[in-house]
Amino acid sequence: MPSDSFSVAMVICVAVLVLALAGVVTLYLRLRGRLGQARGQLAQTRQAQDHLTRESSAWSQRLLQAERKAQENADLLREVRAQHDLLRVETDHLISKRIPALLSHLRSPHVIVPGMQNQALAGTDLDRQHRAILDALTRGIRDESERIDEAAQAVIRGAMSRVQTQALRAQDLLAGVQQRYSGDEHTALLREVLGLDMFNELIIRRMQVTGIACGATPGLSRDDTYLVDLVVGAVSRVENFELRIEGPANHLRRRIGVAARAAESILFTTAELLANAVHHSHGTLKVTIAVHETNNGAAIVIDDAGVGLNEDQYARAGRLLSGNHPVRLVDLGNPPRTGWAAIGRQVAHYGMQVTVKKSAFGGVQAVLNIPTALLVEMPEDTRPSVLAPEPVRAVAPAATAIRREPMAAATAVQQGSTAVSAHRPEPVAAHRPEPVASSVRPQPVTAPQPVTAPQQRQAEDLAPLPQRRRQSPRSASSSTTTTGDHSDGTGGRLLTTPEEAQKRWGDFQAGAEAGRREALPTEQHDITEGK
Incomplete structure (x- = not known):
């Protein structure tokens, strides 16, 4: 019995050991399997970690690139803002300073147009663009000013032409009044008329100068x-x-x-x-x-x-x-x-x-x-x-003429010619080759005087002038015959001699000048221009 119980105990022990060993093996296998799984998961985790690391590096690089771009954009934005501020300042300077100075320069050339406020921008695109704006503005203002000025001149020409026509009509009326009331009993009236005539003449001259400055003609014609x-x-x-x-x-x-x-x-x-x-x-x-x-x-x-x-x-x-x-x-x-x-x-x-x-x-x-x-x-x-x-003469020839004039006048009277006026004695013919500005009177009959060599050379050096003739010239012989036929008063009405006509006109002009002096005020009203 004891041996059987020992055997049973041994068997039980062996069985327990076998079961324990089996359990250990099983546990080992399980643990090994789990360890393999853990290793696989760890490998996967490592791969994931590596992937994440790589992705993190890529994101870091992207983030750095983004930061650099952001910095560049910020710098660019600051530069753009600085350029915008500079452009705004230069534009304000163009509007407030340069354009008004340009307008003043167009009116007064001595005014200087300033340049760019920031001299560092001289020669840049901004400077060229501003200059182009000023040039275009200058051309537009000048073109418009010329158009307006031409229109204004046309208006002034028309107005001055009409007013001048009326003033010339008034002048004709005043001349007619002077002729109708030229007697001694109308001295006061004639004085007033002469004063009005002088003022009207000043008005005509002012209208003439204004119209001519605007492109008109003088408005009068002469022979x-x-x-x-x-x-x-x-x-x-x-x-x-x-x-x-x-x-x-x-x-x-x-x-x-x-x-x-x-x-x-x-x-x-x-x-x-x-x-x-x-x-x-x-x-x-x-x-x-x-x-x-x-x-x-x-x-x-x-x-x-x-x-x-x-x-x-x-x-x-x-x-x-x-x-x-x-x-x-x-x-x-x-x-x-x-x-x-x-x-x-x-x-x-x-x-x-x-x-x-x-x-x-x-x-x-x-x-x-x-x-x-x-x-x-x-x-x-x-x-x-x-x-x-009369033409201005030299002193020596004038003295000679004074000495010879009485003899020449006496000879002319003896020959029946017209006497010389006592108010303006005639100089010697040698010093008056052409009667330039003599009054309306015949020349006295005098002996021909020799012409000296210097005077002859001086006359030859003068350039000849164009000759103008009347369409129906009067003959000297016919006029002499007519004067001779009526000089005694038996053949008709007595003709007025040149000396009488000269005296009458001289008296008339003397009275006219005296009337003007009394009618016109002493202060000047003739506002002229130029200086």
């Missing part, structure tokens, strides 16, 4: 006229000319006249230069005028002792008087001073020349040079008006 008569007419168009103008001094030696096409223009130009000299001179100072003959035509010289001009004014005068530069109304000041501009238009149209410089009296000397193409030699059977001054 071929003696140059000295035109100068006398120009003097009479200036206010208070009897007190303010000395002359004209006639230095012409031939019967020089001005062609009909330019007669009124020369008269207008001379009158405007005289009015300008009178206006800018003191009321007690005289303005002198003289007419000279030159190798290239003739010259009218006007000297004043006024305030003179500075360098800028001389430059402006030369530019306007040349007529080579277009002139707009806005360039003539406020109120517009149209005198020099009008003279420049006439000078450019007829090929004349006007120069101004400092005179010997401290004022201004204006010289109007008239080319030969505008001059003519007047017919021999015509004479200047009785108001035209």
